[in-house]
Amino acid sequence: MLEIPLLHALYAVHKHGSLSSAAETLHITTSAVSQRITKLERETGQRMIERLGRGVRLTDAAVILVDYAERILSLVNEAESALDGHRGAIAGQLSIAGFSTAVRGLLPPAIIALKEKHPKLGLKICEDEPNMSIRQLVRGDVDIAVVQDWFNAPLDLPEGLMKASLLDDVADVALPAQNPLAQRHMLELDDLADENWITWTPGSVCHSWLMQTFRACGVEPHVVHTAADYSTQLALVSSGLGICLIPRLGREPVPPGVRVIGVRPLLSRHVYAVWRRESARRPAIRAATDALVETALPTELSYNTKTSFPADAPVSSS
Template sequence: MLDLERLRALHSVATYGSVSAAADVLHVTTSAVSQQLAKLERETGQKLLERNGRGVRLTDAAELLVTHAERILSLVEQAQADLEAHRGSVVGQLAVAAFPTAARGLLPGALCALRADHPDLHVQLVEEDPLRSLPLVLRGDYDLAVVQDWNNEPLPLPDGLHKGVICDDVADVALPEAHPLAGRDSVDLKELAGDAWISSSPDSICCGWLLRTLRSVDAEPKMAHMAYEFATQLSLVAAGLGNAILPRLGRCDVPPGVAVVPLAAPLSRRVYAIWREEAARRPAIRAAIRALRGAVPADVPAVTLVPS
């Protein structure tokens, strides 16, 4: 009979590309993964890995076995979810990824509520950009991810994932205090077309969205500086080095020298939680959704949809 943990080791090598990467994901040593694979080769009577330069590659037999392992591991997860649902208890482990402002503006309250209401549920939070967290939830690295999309650019959801809406979030523009439009009640994005901008790192969802949004109002963006943290972006704005888009969720303290001005045509983003289809019945998932919605700040509109 094939051993589940040995199949999991092989599946991780196939997914992450190397024995060492699989060991990191499984939180074991490379030696432990190699031993699991050696035992699996003896069980199957087939060679599963071959040397490929400095690394390894899967044999045809291993590729065939990985296809079955994906289905087996999915069924195991579904069985665990069904058992939890049958028992109705919020227990076990829950790995959660969240983009930075959600990690700051939602997760502290949600995690405290979960700890108080469900002491047998152990939650681990990792800060992650939505573009990276989506595939990691799909692969099983995280059980749940908090992601975002913008009203003018929906985030495609891969097959196999479910989502529940947490809240809507409005964004303002942060201008240097000396900017000619800093004293306005509102500003049109087109009026800022020729300005310099400050955004997050080039590979983040927010940077790509800002570039496309500015181009949509006939402006080729001048990306002056890039910094992942909003606090750093605002410090650069305060120094007069450019403008920044500033969502209200998880907003940090606005430093002196920065004027926050609403946009005449509001830009808003929708905040979602996503999880794998196989885990949809887990009480822990539903409890986490409730806790996230309960942690929405008063100045951010919550959305009271029931996750399917």
């Protein structure tokens, strides 16, 4: 008889490509993963993995079994969610993935509130780009994903997911203090057409959105530098190397020599929580999404009171 832990080990190796990575995901040792695969091979009478350099490759028999394992594990997760819902327990483990500024500005207060109400609930935060978080959610690697998309570039969500709106996050432009535009109190999008841009790396949601927004206006943005976090982008702006867009959620104090100014038309992204439909009855999912909504509401209300900023005033999300 095929045991769930054995199937879980095989599926983890399939997803992550090595025994060590599978062990890290399952929170067991590499030796334990190897033992489970060996036991699965004995029970099926077929080889499951072959060594491939430092990694491993699944055999044809394992590929067949992985397809069934994915469905079986999904059903197990659904059954556990149904039992949790019947029991009404807010306990166990819950993992939440989120993009960087959500992890910094939204998740910590929501997690603190959640743990105060439900001390038996274990929580884990994972930082990742929205597209990766959605893939992790669909695979069952995380329970909730906090994602974002821009007003003119909606994120494509797969079937079987549910979502709750959290907030609309406004973005402002950050410029070197010596830039002539830095003396303005509000900027038009057209004012920025000839500027040198510092943005996220190609392939990221924010980089794609910036390119799409300006191209829709008939302008090709001149991207001179890319960086994978806003702190680095602001440091480059402070050095006079270009301008960047900075959302207000999770914003850190800007460095000296940088001015933050509002833009018309308003540039905003929508932030929301997403979870699997089969997990909707799980009380921990409902409690976590409620905590996220309650935390986001005062954050968004505070954003609505800030439509522009003096040219000489740093801005933080607090």
